[in-house]
Amino acid sequence: MASKRPATTATTALLGVLGIVGTVACSASSGQSVLGTGPASASAPMSASAPVSASASISAPDRESGPGAPGIGDPDFPTDGNGGYDVDRYRLRLAYEPSSRRLSGVAGIEARATQPLTSFNLDLSGFTVRRVTVNGRPARFGRSGTELTVTPATPVGTGAAFTAEVTYAGEPKPVRGSSNLGTYGFIPTKDGAFVTCQPNGAKTWFPGNDHPADKARYEFSITVPAGLTALANGELVGTPRTSGGRTTFQWRENHPMASYLATMTLGRFELRQGRTPGGLKNLAAVDPKYRGELQHLYDTSGRVTDHWSTLFGPYPFSSTGGVVDDFPAGYALENQTKPMYGGFAPDDSIIAHELAHQWFGDSLSIKRWRDLWLNEGFATYAEWLWSEHEGRTTAEQLFRRNHSAGADDPIWSYAPGRARADDLFNNSVYTRGAMTLHALRQRIGDPAFFRLLREWAAEHRYGNVTTAQFLAKAEKVSGRDLDALFDAWLFTPRKPTTW
Structure with a gap:
């Protein structure tokens, strides 16, 4: 979260007809959904996957069988996520009507039990649940x-694959958090919805395991009134289809993704899509109010993504880009493959921040929210690196400028190595986190530092990470004892004076 050479192969395009830049229009279709059979309506039954046989996925009742935990084990967010299973894929068929603010959904969940389960929990806020099936x-x-809480007809054995399907409907309600969290989750807008879910807002629009420790792949089928565009993570599957005044968009993200990064942002958008100068798929979308920013968003997203690929290692996903919507969120969020900018035109620095998150935060996700500096400190330092790359203020100058804050500045009383649940997005997590990385760079030198970043990103690609793992990796790459440096910058509530 944050506070030009065009691609030679780029073409201005609209989803569906891929014509000139403008409000989306889509061709007619049969109304069939790629995620199931029958009409593309979220009220119709959906097959979450090919049926799993009872012999393959259900064991005989186990004497040790019990319920899954109502939390995944994060002590700072004890009710977030759920224990007892790991999700492999979500298949979400969703329909939204902006005029009534009604969302209908069928969520298919493919998972594997990590313990014998007589029941298990899913996170879901609001809605009326009409039906649940297991296998x-x-x-x-x-x-x-x-x-x-779901109780299958037959207990699920340890290691068994199972599918669950939840049919639900209602009016999504966003989370209205503290001053530095703002409003997040599924946020209705005048022409659709702005969907940004950090830290735990995915449950405002689909049932699941809402914690970054359980990453999964996603498929989306989103039906909206004709004339609107539905944007989700990953890449568009086929051509959007219109029938009976409604259009269905199919998106698929085949790389593991934390739930808070999932989106189904929708409304009227102008789009440009093509490829970055390095050849990666690139899609930029803006509310018509920001049409003058479309080319800048497209070009800058491409340039930044390509540059980070040379610095941090290969881009971890199959497409890049960004979305500017006309909702005054006052923040940006690094939604996987499609960073969201809420109600403002992002400058290069913010784009650099959100795209750095595709490596640090999205591909490498934290296991516990207390380690948030691994996301925000890294992305903030990437802003400094981008400034340095562009020949503006250097990272050293930015470090010195921030370090000049007096010893009584609040940034020094908040140790960023353990983000606090009641003040998760404190400036210290961002800026002092970035300063930690620069102090490390000064200590071990550029060759070891940038080798560390590349190896860190490669070794934990698509996985989950902790601060302890990063500290151990830094010592291994540098061959130095770095305990005093990290203790001063990450864990001591006062201003570091040496490094």
């Missing part, structure tokens, strides 16, 4: 707060 058989379910 195609009706399951009992109950609600308590934001927990949906």
Whole structure:
């Protein structure tokens, strides 16, 4: 989260007809959904996957069987996520009507039990749940707060693959957080929705395991009134199809993704798509209010992505780009493959920040929110590196400028190595996190530092990471004892004076 050479192969395009830049229009279709059979309506049954046989996925009742935990084990966010299973893929078929603010969904969830399960929990806020099945058989379910507890007809054995399907509908309600969290989750807008879910807002629009420790692949089928565009993570599958005044968009993200990075932002957008100078798929979308920013967003996203690929290692996903919507969120978010900019035209620095997150935060995701500096400190330092690359202020100058803050400045009383749940996005997590990396760069030198960044990104590609792992990796690459440096910058609530 944050606060030009064009691609030679780029073409201005609209999703569907791929014509000139303008409000989206789509061709007619049969209304069939790629995620299931029957009409492309979220109220129709959906097959989450090929049925799993009982012999393959369900064991005989185990004496040790019990319920999955209503939290994934993050002590600072004890009710976020759920224990007892790992999700492999979400297949989400969704329909949204902006005029009534009603969302209908069928969520297919493919998972594997990590313990014997007589029941398991899903995170879901609001909505009326109409039906739940496990491996195609009706399951009992109950609600308590934001927990949906599912009891399969037959217990699920340890290691068994299983599918769950939840049919639900209602009006999504975003989370209205503290001053530095703002409003997040599924946020209705005048022409659609702005969907940015950090840290735990995915449950405002689909049931799942809402914590970055359980990453999964995603498929989306999103039906909206004709004339609107639905944007989601990954790449568009086929051509959007229009039938009966409604258009269905199919998106697929085949790389593991944390739930807070998932989006189904929709509304009226002008788009440009093509490829970066390095050949990567690139899609930029802007609300018509920001049409003058479309080319800048497209070009800068391409240049930044290509540059980070030379510095941090190969880009971890199959497409890049960004979306500017006309919702005054006051922040940007690094939604995987499609960073979102809420109600403002992003400058190069913010674009550099959000695209650096595609490596640090999206591909490498934290296991616990207390390690958030691994996302935000890295992305903030990437802003400094971009400034340095562009021949503006150097990272050293920016470091010195920030370090000049007096010893009583609040940034020094907040140790960023352990982000606090009640102040998760404190400036220290960003800026002092970035200063930690520059102090490390000064200590070990550029060759070792940039080797460290590349190896860190490569070794944990698509996985989850901790601060302890990074500190150990830094010592291994540099061959130095760095305990004192990291203790001063990450864990001591006062201003570091040496490094």
